Amino acid sequence: MSLSFLDGRWILKMDIPSEEYLLKCSSSCAGCSDSLTLRYVLKAAGPDTVLIVPACCTSVIQGMYPQTAFNVPVYNIAFGAAAACASGMSNALRALGRKTSVIVYAGDGGTLDIGIQALSGAFERGTDFLYICYDNEAYGNTGMQRSGATPLGARTTTTPSGKMDVKKDIDAIVAAHSPPYMATACPAYPRDLFQKVRKALMFRGPSFLHVLAPCPPGWRFSPEKSVELGKLAVKSCMWVLYEREHGKLSLSSPSRTAMKKPIPLEEYLAPQGRFEGINAETLEALKQNIAESIKRLTAEEAGG
Template identity: 80%
Template structure:
């Protein structure tokens, strides 16, 4: 599999150093190609594209209100299909605009069978406005609105999307770029709604050095904190790195300790996270085995 050399995310974005959001988007657009339109709600991406009249995006972008990305994409997809065009319509939204504020329009678009790809890049907080807690923030993580650590587990948006029975959904991480690239390619071969949930480690928000973004992504997968898989017409397949994690997971502390957001995390919360990870891995492995 050869990743194209063409670039649709140009140099000199307004992204932070080590930004996994922009790294993710780079591979997403390489997989989608030039006949693509992005729908971007309020999030980090709406900032890193640059200030008018300049932009780092080398294709059409629609900036839309926080709650309306999937609704906008629904109308856009219907209009393009009515014109006989196969243009890829991709929503590219953060966890705040997906798990929280935009969940109603996402659900509506999936219920209607909209022909589009929805990608949630998940940095596990409202990164654009100062790292407030979101539904994607994991248990124990310190944010500006959970200074003593979040008291709830991360919302399982993947189970919510799976309940809509889309033809294709997947998880990914830019620390595994070929896996991400191929999953976007796979998603775009299906008619109807597809969903990809991408973990996007955030250096300033998670409080780790920017040169460690890829390392943090790999550790998330190796510890089982983030599981990579595809689900096609309801049939789940674990990706190779997560099959390894299922058999021999790395210690969770290797993932937590480099991140300032987990500093001083209570031992009981760490044990609760470990149980949650183990239960989730076993659940997904059991689903894969059932076929």
């Protein structure tokens, strides 16, 4: 553990343990950010953890029963029931006096679309758990159909000419439940991700982590570029890293820096086949959305 002074404030840095809970036999695609995210999530959560996983790429990465690539217990559950299952499991464990971390690890389709009512219910009930949505911005496991998280203009198998609607703002929906802790992250910034998982698990009650997970086959970029794509997302401010503790927002340092002078959005979009041929009007709308989100988040942090 070390203390460093960054962006005008002291930050406690925790060393990332060398223990691996995602084993090398995983069947993820090359450059998979879902598995990279899970690797850091499990390092942060440690062995006294149970994962609840609705159908998604993670169910595939897990491997085929009786083999598994995960070194913690996993409960595979139907899409609509993940957060409800977490309520039951967390309450049962607490009744037994156990502090086991209960983590729902779900995709964007399973969170923004199919599992949203159970998510809302568990947050309203105040269930002691962490809900992590790793967001590859489509239904990856079934062949990249659009989800509520797919950004405007992105081509998927069900939006072949580019999505006509903007990305659903799940963070605003979750924030409306006033959880004690919520944050965004990206595995391109592993220390930030690791610290946010650690922090989320320190709060009693529901916490939420929304992780951008660049997907090489789905977004159509080269697998070795996954980390680079995550950094470009943050540097262009298409993805903003922040945390909200008891409603108080603070920008995370990579985004605080990026917001002062974002890189051109084209640098983030160009390596991705899903944005190939995007028209000028859609590009302008995306830039407009970014400018608005910078304005809104900066004002919120300043207390405006």
